[in-house]
Amino acid sequence: xxxxxxxxxxxxxxxxxxxxxxxxxxxxxxxxxxxxxxxxxxxxxxxxxxxxxxxxxxxxxxxxxxxxxxxxxxxxxxxxxxxxxxxxxxxxxxxxxxxxxxxxxxxxxxxxxxxxxxxxxxxxxxxxxxxxxxxxxxxxxxxxxxxxxxxxxxxxxxxxxxxxxxxxxxxxx
Numbered sequence: 001x002x003x004x005x006x007x008x009x010x011x012x013x014x015x016x017x018x019x020x021x022x023x024x025x026x027x028x029x030x031x032x033x034x035x036x037x038x039x040x041x042x043x044x045x046x047x048x049x050x051x052x053x054x055x056x057x058x059x060x061x062x063x064x065x066x067x068x069x070x071x072x073x074x075x076x077x078x079x080x081x082x083x084x085x086x087x088x089x090x091x092x093x094x095x096x097x098x099x100x101x102x103x104x105x106x107x108x109x110x111x112x113x114x115x116x117x118x119x120x121x122x123x124x125x126x127x128x129x130x131x132x133x134x135x136x137x138x139x140x141x142x143x144x145x146x147x148x149x150x151x152x153x154x155x156x157x158x159x160x161x162x163x164x165x166x167x168x169x170x171x172x173x
Contacts, residue, residue, distance in 0.1 A: 029058070067150060069149055115134050130146065
């Protein structure tokens with residue numbers, strides 16, 4: 001009798017363990033107005049700005065804008081320009097944020113190699129942070145995935161921001 005209960009309990013636990021990944025399905029972003037795609041690791045990410053034929057900008061939030069905000073922008077660079085120069089140009093704009101403190105640059109590997117730039121700032125009296133992924137798609141194109149949010153919240157979803165950047169890829173139209 002005891003072994004039957006143990007077997008049933010084990011079967012239920014195994015069933016729950018193996019069905020959990022089915023509920024954690026990723027969703028893929030693709031749109032005819034842009035030439036890229038990426039995977040969103042959770043359904044908590046909601047699209048707030050859709051690309052159109054006049055504006056290729058895409059934006060997502062992680063539940064609420066302060067928890068995590070993603071903007072994707074395409075930057076045209078001069079042929080042969082290195083990513084560090086592009087980061088320096090972006091950083092010049094960020095220096096005007098209240099309480100701005102530059103972080104470090106990190107190398108990044110995914111579908112495209114690139115760099116990650118981290119920084120902190122203050123918005124409405126709250127400690128915020130930014131994590132920008134600079135992904136070099138070609139000699140003349142860099143995509144910037146700009147993640148911002150509350151410092152502690154953005155740190156807690158870093159695995160998701162990394163996952164989105166790793167799955168970012170160009171698609172043929």
